[in-house]
Amino acid sequence: MLNYIWAGLIIISLAFAVIHDITDITRNTYRNGEIHTLDIRFPKNSQTDQRQPVYLYKSDDDTGFEASWRPVNGQYELAIPVSEKLPELWLQIAEDQEAADRDVLLAVVTSFDSEASTVSLLLPEVRYVKLRAITAAAFSMAEFAVTLAIGLIGVMALWLGLMKIAEKSGLVYILVKGVQPFLGFLFPNVPKDHAAHGIISLNMAANMLGLGNAATPLGIKAMEELQKLNPSKDKASNAQCMLLTVNTASVQLLPPATLVALMGTGVNKLVISMALATLVSLIVGITAAKIYERFHPEEPHLANIANENKGEG
Amino acid sequence: MQTIAVFILPLIIVSIPLYGLIKKVPVYEVFVDGAKEGFQIGVRIIPYLVAILFAIGMFRESGAMEFFMSALGPVLGWFGFPVEVLPMAIFRPLTGSGSVGVLADMIAAYGEDSLFVKMAATMFGSTETTFYVLAVYFGAVGIRRVKYAVQTGLIADLAGIIASVFIVYILFG
Numbered sequence: 001m002l003n004y005i006w007a008g009l010i011i012i013s014l015a016f017a018v019i020h021d022i023t024d025i026t027r028n029t030y031r032n033g034e035i036h037t038l039d040i041r042f043p044k045n046s047q048t049d050q051r052q053p054v055y056l057y058k059s060d061d062d063t064g065f066e067a068s069w070r071p072v073n074g075q076y077e078l079a080i081p082v083s084e085k086l087p088e089l090w091l092q093i094a095e096d097q098e099a100a101d102r103d104v105l106l107a108v109v110t111s112f113d114s115e116a117s118t119v120s121l122l123l124p125e126v127r128y129v130k131l132r133a134i135t136a137a138a139f140s141m142a143e144f145a146v147t148l149a150i151g152l153i154g155v156m157a158l159w160l161g162l163m164k165i166a167e168k169s170g171l172v173y174i175l176v177k178g179v180q181p182f183l184g185f186l187f188p189n190v191p192k193d194h195a196a197h198g199i200i201s202l203n204m205a206a207n208m209l210g211l212g213n214a215a216t217p218l219g220i221k222a223m224e225e226l227q228k229l230n231p232s233k234d235k236a237s238n239a240q241c242m243l244l245t246v247n248t249a250s251v252q253l254l255p256p257a258t259l260v261a262l263m264g265t266g267v268n269k270l271v272i273s274m275a276l277a278t279l280v281s282l283i284v285g286i287t288a289a290k291i292y293e294r295f296h297p298e299e300p301h302l303a304n305i306a307n308e309n310k311g312e313g
Numbered sequence: 314m315q316t317i318a319v320f321i322l323p324l325i326i327v328s329i330p331l332y333g334l335i336k337k338v339p340v341y342e343v344f345v346d347g348a349k350e351g352f353q354i355g356v357r358i359i360p361y362l363v364a365i366l367f368a369i370g371m372f373r374e375s376g377a378m379e380f381f382m383s384a385l386g387p388v389l390g391w392f393g394f395p396v397e398v399l400p401m402a403i404f405r406p407l408t409g410s411g412s413v414g415v416l417a418d419m420i421a422a423y424g425e426d427s428l429f430v431k432m433a434a435t436m437f438g439s440t441e442t443t444f445y446v447l448a449v450y451f452g453a454v455g456i457r458r459v460k461y462a463v464q465t466g467l468i469a470d471l472a473g474i475i476a477s478v479f480i481v482y483i484l485f486g
Contacts, residue, residue: 164347285469
């Protein structure tokens with residue numbers, strides 16, 4: 001599933017980029033190769049073979065902007081600093097051009113009439129804007145991922161250190177007592193004095209405190225205990241489905257370390273909303289599992305214990 | 314409400330070592346031991362973050378994100394569900410580390426204090442990576458036929474996702 005979504009993101013991105021770029025080419029959005037003719041004003045007493053500031057303008061409208069005149073190998077170039085005075089098309093070309101410096105438009109002078117003071121220029125050609133953009137995004141995001149992960153380490157270390165203390169000091173046992181009354185309702189087919197109860201309540205308590213590292217091994221251990229009671233070994237029992245539902249609904253009173261690291265101190269505002277949301281998901285999950293149970297009736301697991309004891313004895 | 318919230322983090326940071334001390338746990342050594350994991354997790358999630366972030370980055374940059382949002386936005390908006398948090402709803406049950414990437418991308422796009430980020434963060438904190446839990450727990454005991462566990466897990470996730478949106482609306486909106 002994840003494979004398809006992930007590959008889908010990349011392929012759809014490429015498709016969108018290609019379609020966008022082809023539309024640009026067919027519509028000639030950037031008018032590549034078009035010659036733009038403007039009036040030009042040089043400073044007084046200047047030679048055209050010198051670098052110098054010039055003023056470009058159109059006499060028929062109020063367009064006018066500064067540029068710098070540069071003789072290069074017998075030809076002339078105009079470096080036009082990007083400003084709001086430029087025509088809209090030019091601004092867009094500057095924004096989407098291939099050159100790394102987006103603040104300057106480098107135009108080639110194709111012809112120059114010193115008598116009439118007009119100049120014809122060719123702007124940089126712009127092609128495959130989106131293709132270049134998604135490639136750049138892929139590279140910059142890959143880099144961002146690493147700086148992000150490194151940046152998260154400090155707060156995660158703080159949080160996981162605290163959680164380790166919580167784990168070692170047996171904070172879970174306070175919660176275990178709160179969980180136990182519900183076990184009879186959640187796992188009706190598991191005998192009351194069975195070892196599974198103790199481990200399940202530890203697993204749930206560890207989940208509540210966001211002790212992922214402690215909760216997962218406990219959950220697996222609880223699953224193994226339930227498997228001993230399970231009459232059909234490759235098919236999940238109702239109790240196992242319930243354990244899984246309770247684990248995926250994940251009653252979390254404390255936020256996970258990665259979230260604390262990402263959100264920083266802002267996470268304290270979210271503790272309450274998370275506790276409420278997690279409660280809703282737990283109640284809905286348990287209700288759903290209880291309804292499904294009705295369609296999958298099972299014998300209480302008592303008989304299997306006898307078999308199991310025989311097997312071990 | 315906001316006043317309670319201010320006390321939550323300091324309370325956790327202070328009360329846990331205090332409780333450990335009362336229970337005669339060597340708190341300093343245990344803290345350092347746990348903190349080591351922070352580094353390991355930080356390094357371990359890098360490949361997942363790269364995978365998700367670059368794919369989402371491309372998706373955003375290509376204009377596809379905008380297209381799907383404007384297509385799905387009105388439909389979801391009809392239910393009061395903002396389309397901006399849809400990526401989190403999709404990725405959360407599938408990949409835990411990947412959804413860290415989704416959240417990071419959303420923080421970059423909408424700002425840390427935005428309602429969308431609060432919703433996505435609440436989703437992240439209130440639901441689990443269902444498919445991972447399913448694979449690990451049932452895989453450990455060799456169960457192949459999972460019966461209705463996928464459905465109940467996803468129903469619980471869906472409830473958590475919808476609840477996150479509305480709870481954040483009520484608390485912060």
